[in-house]
Amino acid sequence: MIQKNQNNLAISQEFWKKEGKRIDWFTEYTKVNESNFSQGHIEWFSDGILNASYNCIDRHILQGNGNRTALIWQSNDPAVSKKISYQELLDQVCAFSNALKEINIQKGDRVCIYMQMIPEAIVAMLACARIGAIHSVVFGAFSSTALENRINDSQCKALITQDFGIRGLKLDIPMKDNADKILDNCPSIEKVIVVNRSNNSINMQQGRDIFWHDFVMNQPRTCEPEKMNAEDPLFILYTSGSTGKPKGVLHTTGGYLVYTSYTHQKVFDYQQGDIYWCTADIGWITGHSYIVYGPLSNGATQVIFEGVPNYPDFGRFWQIIEQHQVNIFYTAPTALRALMKEGNSWPQRYNLDSLKVLGTVGEPIKSPEWRWYYEIIGQSNCPIVDTWWQTETGGILISPIPHQTELKPGSATHPLPGIFPEILDENQKKIEEANKTGFLVITESWPGQMRTVYGDHQRFIDTYFSQAPGNYFTGDGAYVDEDGYYWITGRVDDVLNVSGHRIGTAEVEGAIGAANGVAEAAVIGYNHEITGEGIYAFVTLMTGIDPSEAIKNDILASVAKIIGPHAKPSVIQFVSGLPKTRSGKIMRRILKKIAQNESDLGDISTLADPSVIDSLLKK
Numbered sequence: 001m002i003q004k005n006q007n008n009l010a011i012s013q014e015f016w017k018k019e020g021k022r023i024d025w026f027t028e029y030t031k032v033n034e035s036n037f038s039q040g041h042i043e044w045f046s047d048g049i050l051n052a053s054y055n056c057i058d059r060h061i062l063q064g065n066g067n068r069t070a071l072i073w074q075s076n077d078p079a080v081s082k083k084i085s086y087q088e089l090l091d092q093v094c095a096f097s098n099a100l101k102e103i104n105i106q107k108g109d110r111v112c113i114y115m116q117m118i119p120e121a122i123v124a125m126l127a128c129a130r131i132g133a134i135h136s137v138v139f140g141a142f143s144s145t146a147l148e149n150r151i152n153d154s155q156c157k158a159l160i161t162q163d164f165g166i167r168g169l170k171l172d173i174p175m176k177d178n179a180d181k182i183l184d185n186c187p188s189i190e191k192v193i194v195v196n197r198s199n200n201s202i203n204m205q206q207g208r209d210i211f212w213h214d215f216v217m218n219q220p221r222t223c224e225p226e227k228m229n230a231e232d233p234l235f236i237l238y239t240s241g242s243t244g245k246p247k248g249v250l251h252t253t254g255g256y257l258v259y260t261s262y263t264h265q266k267v268f269d270y271q272q273g274d275i276y277w278c279t280a281d282i283g284w285i286t287g288h289s290y291i292v293y294g295p296l297s298n299g300a301t302q303v304i305f306e307g308v309p310n311y312p313d314f315g316r317f318w319q320i321i322e323q324h325q326v327n328i329f330y331t332a333p334t335a336l337r338a339l340m341k342e343g344n345s346w347p348q349r350y351n352l353d354s355l356k357v358l359g360t361v362g363e364p365i366k367s368p369e370w371r372w373y374y375e376i377i378g379q380s381n382c383p384i385v386d387t388w389w390q391t392e393t394g395g396i397l398i399s400p401i402p403h404q405t406e407l408k409p410g411s412a413t414h415p416l417p418g419i420f421p422e423i424l425d426e427n428q429k430k431i432e433e434a435n436k437t438g439f440l441v442i443t444e445s446w447p448g449q450m451r452t453v454y455g456d457h458q459r460f461i462d463t464y465f466s467q468a469p470g471n472y473f474t475g476d477g478a479y480v481d482e483d484g485y486y487w488i489t490g491r492v493d494d495v496l497n498v499s500g501h502r503i504g505t506a507e508v509e510g511a512i513g514a515a516n517g518v519a520e521a522a523v524i525g526y527n528h529e530i531t532g533e534g535i536y537a538f539v540t541l542m543t544g545i546d547p548s549e550a551i552k553n554d555i556l557a558s559v560a561k562i563i564g565p566h567a568k569p570s571v572i573q574f575v576s577g578l579p580k581t582r583s584g585k586i587m588r589r590i591l592k593k594i595a596q597n598e599s600d601l602g603d604i605s606t607l608a609d610p611s612v613i614d615s616l617l618k619k
């Protein structure tokens with residue numbers, strides 16, 4: 001029987017009971033936390049009734065703030081930007097909601113959104129939320145095959161996409177064409193709605209495809225928000241795990257909204273009137289929580305950016321901060337490393353005095369880029385919030401609070417109020433000792449926690465509640481230093497983190513295995529100067545097939561086709577065999593050492609065939 005700290009549970013219950021009131025409820029909740037980790041059951045505010053889109057838009061208008069700018073869209077083209085007020089956002093969301101209803105999208109139906117960073121992506125998400133449909137956003141760089149798998153897993157009824165994506169020098173990323181390649185294999189899709197972003201011609205299938213502007217034409221600008229139970233699903237977002245296919249992480253309405261609203265305000269010290277900018281893509285959880293639901297539920301004014309940090313030059317981020325007078329800036333360490341490499345002259349061209357708070361997310365931030373961010377971008381004036389969290393957690397769990405927490409570069413510092421982490425050893429015993437690394441777990445539920453893996457609740461239980469029964473198992477390693485600061489040491493499982501993008505080793509291995517001539521592959525992450533982790537692939541070929549550049553290219557093409565270009569390995573090494581135990585398990589520990597050029601491979605006595613080592617060492 002697990003001994004829980006009853007005190008923490010009581011604190012959590014009281015804390016969230018109060019904090020839940022920060023959003024508007026059509027019917028107030030009387031219940032707060034009814035979760036039970038031992039049963040893998042998560043439930044918050046279960047008798048409350050609300051609507052997320054109402055909270056993100058209508059209530060600000062009812063408070064007299066309809067003219068406030070909600071979105072400042074900065075297009076890829078530096079000369080083009082556009083402001084959208086809360087009233088305009090409401091008009092667009094209502095029109096799109098009505099149009100969705102007209103094609104018979106109902107509460108509980110799944111809708112896939114495959115788009116780049118354009119305002120319509122946010123309108124589409126909020127329209128789904130308004131009518132109670134469940135959105136499933138698929139990152140715009142995912143391949144056709146990845147899109148197909150995600151659509152089919154959750155049986156989406158409609159797809160919302162755009163003709164072409166525009167990013168940096170790429171003006172014709174064929175989004176609609178990518179979708180067309182697989183839609184014949186997606187029988188659940190009844191309608192495809194297409195934003196005309198580029199004016200270039202595309203194929204439109206009669207009866208199935210419709211342009212966004214035609215779709216919303218003549219639709220009324222009002223639409224009653226659906227009354228949603230707190231535990232009704234809000235969205236599904238696929239993320240990679242250590243094994244198997246990507247998981248459909250399911251978040252529900254009430255707890256998620258309370259949690260994203262709370263953390264957005266607390267962690268960024270968001271004050272009314274501040275201009276906030278999160279550079280994440282809408283296709284990842286950071287885009288969901290800290291572009292859409294957190295900031296908008298708090299009535300924020302924010303920049304959304306279609307382009308990339310190095311177009312038209314390496315000063316783009318800093319130029320946008322100056323142009324739109326950004327006060328709060330939230331980005332990824334990988335972007336900082338890439339920009340730091342280009343020197344100080346880029347940021348120094350622009351006036352960055354508007355900045356007040358800086359944030360990072362997605363991977364550990366190391367000292368050099370932390371210092372650069374602090375000194376050159378923040379001019380030693382802005383606290384950096386290093387925010388630790390996951391797709392599964394819905395929002396930030398461990399982070400400094402600006403002007404309250406004393407910072408240590410590279411540490412996410414402390415859990416937020418209402419969050420109770422612990423570090424456990426391999427016997428699931430709490431590590432009390434300072435600086436000793438173990439498994440990071442969370443002992444009490446919090447409102448933003450995922451509720452299930454869509455269509456596979458057993459997988460939810462197995463992945464998150466079986467390793468350390470009674471706790472939520474994060475999959476990250478961490479230690480607490482002598483001052484009580486948390487340091488995240490990275491994943492303890494086979495999940496890769498490349499440029500802050502989560503990629504499963506098994507997914508990449510499967511995609512490599514699909515290339516002609518490949519017998520088997522093992523991939524591991526290795527330290528990479530810019531992307532944090534790079535993907536290193538060890539590949540064995542079929543008997544009679546010799547290594548060649550052509551096979552390497554086939555492998556890269558296969559990964560791009562099955563997952564997307566962001567998952568391509570940066571090193572491919574052909575080997576005669578993979579290091580395996582007698583039971584056939586690949587010894588990744590050895591591969592990691594080889595990739596990092598370490599000469600001491602450690603204990604290799606459990607290898608089934610020690611002779612493979614020679615071929616592994618021959619790079």
Ligand code: WTA
Nearest residue numbers: 361362363364386387388389390391488502
């Ligand atoms: C890693 C992104 C260190 C971690 C929001 C986690 C971090 C995974 C940090 C989740 C941080 C995220 N410091 N590592 N501040 N933030 N991570 O689901 O390994 O895309 O488990 O969510 O990113 O990635 P995900």
